[in-house]
Amino acid sequence: MFREGLKQRTELGLLAESHMSRGELVPDDYVNSMLEAWLWQSSPKQGIVFDGFPRTTYQAEFLENSFKDMSRTFDSLIYLDVSYDVVCRRLAGRRACFICKEEFHLESAPFSICPYKKCTGQHLKSLPEDQPNIISSMLINFKKGIEPVLDYYKAKGKLVVIDGTGNSDEVQKAVLEGISHV
Numbered sequence: 001m002f003r004e005g006l007k008q009r010t011e012l013g014l015l016a017e018s019h020m021s022r023g024e025l026v027p028d029d030y031v032n033s034m035l036e037a038w039l040w041q042s043s044p045k046q047g048i049v050f051d052g053f054p055r056t057t058y059q060a061e062f063l064e065n066s067f068k069d070m071s072r073t074f075d076s077l078i079y080l081d082v083s084y085d086v087v088c089r090r091l092a093g094r095r096a097c098f099i100c101k102e103e104f105h106l107e108s109a110p111f112s113i114c115p116y117k118k119c120t121g122q123h124l125k126s127l128p129e130d131q132p133n134i135i136s137s138m139l140i141n142f143k144k145g146i147e148p149v150l151d152y153y154k155a156k157g158k159l160v161v162i163d164g165t166g167n168s169d170e171v172q173k174a175v176l177e178g179i180s181h182v
């Protein structure tokens, strides 16, 4: 949602970028208001998978209250557990075309053809937030925020921890097994 906001140069998108480019979490109130606006437009019958949310207990509590208002239920928090080194390698391999804004990955999704037929991969760049020093401060901030969130959902019996080390097929299989009770 932030990247989409950034593409469209919305106020929230630009603000999110200024935090992400420094490896900081986007402040809770911005995340929450962006999410809430989106939630009210979604159909209550439609299931949702959030990626990278909630990152703090404040966001988790906000989500719980919003869901109450919308008569939605929260099933599971899926936490993909990966070592520091693996996260660094994955982030460092991300590339985006700055002309067509499409994202690729050196290892898992290498550039082969431009989906918009605009380029031959000559405009690929690392994302600004994927520089090594930014990655390490982002991970420190991520850990600080996420640990209480894991405790919060664990206490509710809604935490599913998945080993995220393998390739995407292996991780997908583990996620599906992990949430098969839902």
Ligand SMILES: [Zn+2]
Pocket: 097, 098, 099, 100, 101, 102, 114, 118, 119, 120, 121, 123
């Ligand atoms: Zn391109």
